[in-house]
Amino acid sequence: MSPVVLNLIETILNGLMAGVMYSLVALGFVLIFKASGIFNFAQGVMALFAALTLVGLQTGQVPFAHLINAVLGTNLHSFGWTLPAFAAVIGTLLVMVLFAYLFEALVLKHLVNQEPIILFMATIGLAYFLEGFGDLMWGSDVKTMDVGIPSGGSFWWEDVTLGWVAEGSDYYGMYIDRLDVVAAVVAVVLVIVLTIFSQYTRMGRALRAVADDHQAALSVGISLRTIWVVVWSIAGFVALVAGIMWGSKSGVQFSLSLIALKALPVLILGGFTSIPGAIVGGLIIGVGEKLAEIYVGPMVGGAVENWFAYVVALAFLLFRPQGLFGERIIERV
Template structure:
C-alpha cells in the first residue's frame, strides 16, 4: 500500500507540472482561438533565458548571491517573454485575424521552430542547470502510519506547491481584475468584446504574456529537475493530451487532466510496464487522449459544440 501511495503521489506531482504548461495552451486558445503548438518551445526558451542569465549576472556584476542572481535572471526572462508575446502579436497574429484554423496552427508551428532556433543561437545548445535552491533529498513521511513510511521527493512537493499557488493567482486574476474580466469577455465572443471597446490586440499580448509567465515557471521547475536541454520542449508537449483530456477551453479541466495523466502514467509504468515491456510512461498520455477524442472529443470539461441545421 505504501509503495502504491508513493507512486500516486509522484504522479500527482508530475501532473501539476503538466497542468501548469497546459494552462498556457488553454489561455491562448480561449482568448484567440489559436491552438498554440509553440507552448513547449516557450517553456524551453524561458528556461534557457533563466539558466544563462543566472550564470551571466554574477560574472558581469561580480556579486556572489545566488538568490540575487536567480531573482534578476527570473525578472529578465519574464521581460523577454513579454517582448516575445508582443512580437508574436505584432508580426504574426495581427495579420492572421479571421484566417482559417489550420493557418493559425501552422503559424504557431513556425513560431515554435523559430524559438527553438533562436534559443540555440542566443544561449547555446549545451545542457544547463538551474539552481533555485529546491531541496533534492527525499522525505520520509507517515512513518507511524505505514511500515517504513512513505518516500516523497521534497523537490516534487515544492514544485507542486508553486504550481498550486500559480493556479490560484491566475484564477484570482481572471475573476477579480478588470483585465481578467476583459480576457474572459474576449474568450466568450471576440466581436462582442470589440463592440464594447475591448482592444483585441492588447488582450492578445496580455494573454500571450501570461502564458509566457506560466511557461517560465514551468521551465524553471522542469529545468531544476531535469536540466535545461532541448528535449525539455518535448516534455512540455505532454501538456497536449492534458488539454485534450480536460477540454480546450477549461482551466479546471487542464488541472484535472494533468493530475489524471500524471497519476495514470506513473501507475501504468509501475504495474503494467513489467507485463507489456516498459515504456508505457512515454505513450500513455497520447493513447488516453486518442480514446477521449473518439468517445468525448470536447474533453471532460470542454463545451460541447452543437451544430443546428
C-alpha cells in the same frame, strides 16, 4: 498497513505530483487557446526559451556571444556577474513580455481573421524560430538550473511512513520528491492567481469577453491586440514557471521543448478551454501512467507510460470529445 498498499499509495501520490508538472505545461496551452482559439504549438519551446533566458541572466552569460565573437573576433562569454534568482526571474518575465509584444506586432496582427489552421501553422513556425533563436542567443550547452528549489526524497516523509508498517517489514518508507511538492504548491498558487486575475480584474474580464466572442468584444471597444499581448505574456509567465520546474529536474537543455508532448494527452482529457481541466487532466494522466508503468509495465516489457497516457486520453475522447471540462460543441444545421 501492508507495504503493498503503501506502495500503491506511493505510486498514486507520485503520479499526482508528475501530473502537476504536466499541468504546468498544459496551462499555457489553455490560456492562449481560451483567449484566441490558437493551439500554440510553441508552448514547449517557450518554456525552453524562458528557462534558457533565466539561467543566462542569472549566470551573467553574454547573449549571442558566439555570433558576436564570430563576427567581431572577440572572446566574450560572461559579464562576470551573477544575478539573484528573483532578479533573474523578473528579467526573464520582461523578456517574455517583449517576446509577446513582438510576436503580436510582427505576426498575429497580420493574421487577424485568418482560419485557426493558419494561426496554428504560424505557431509551428514560431516554435522552430524560437528554438533556433534560443540556441543563437544562449548556446546549446546543458545548463544547470539553480533557483534554490529543493530536490530529492523527503527524509521526514520516509520516516513518518516507515512507522506505518510492522517492524521488520521489507519497506523503506514512502518516497516523495521535494521538487514535486514545490511544483504542486506553485501550481495551486498559479491557478488561484490566474482565477483572481480572470474573474476580478478589468483586464481579466476583457480577456474572458474576447474568449467568448471576438466580434462582440471588439464592438464594445476592447482592443484585441492588447488582449493578445496580455495573453501571450501570461502564457510566457506560465512557460517560465514550467521551465523552472522541468529545468530543475533535468537541467536546461533543448529536449525541454519536448515536454509539450506530455501536455497533449492532458489537454485532450481536460479540455482546451478549462484551467481546472488542465489541472485535473494532468492529475488523471499522471496517476494513470504511473500505475500503468509500475503494475502493467512489467507484464508487457515496460516503457508503457508514454503511450498509455494517450490511450487514456483517447478513451476520454470517445465519450467526451470536448474533454472533461471543455465547452460542449453544439452546432445546429
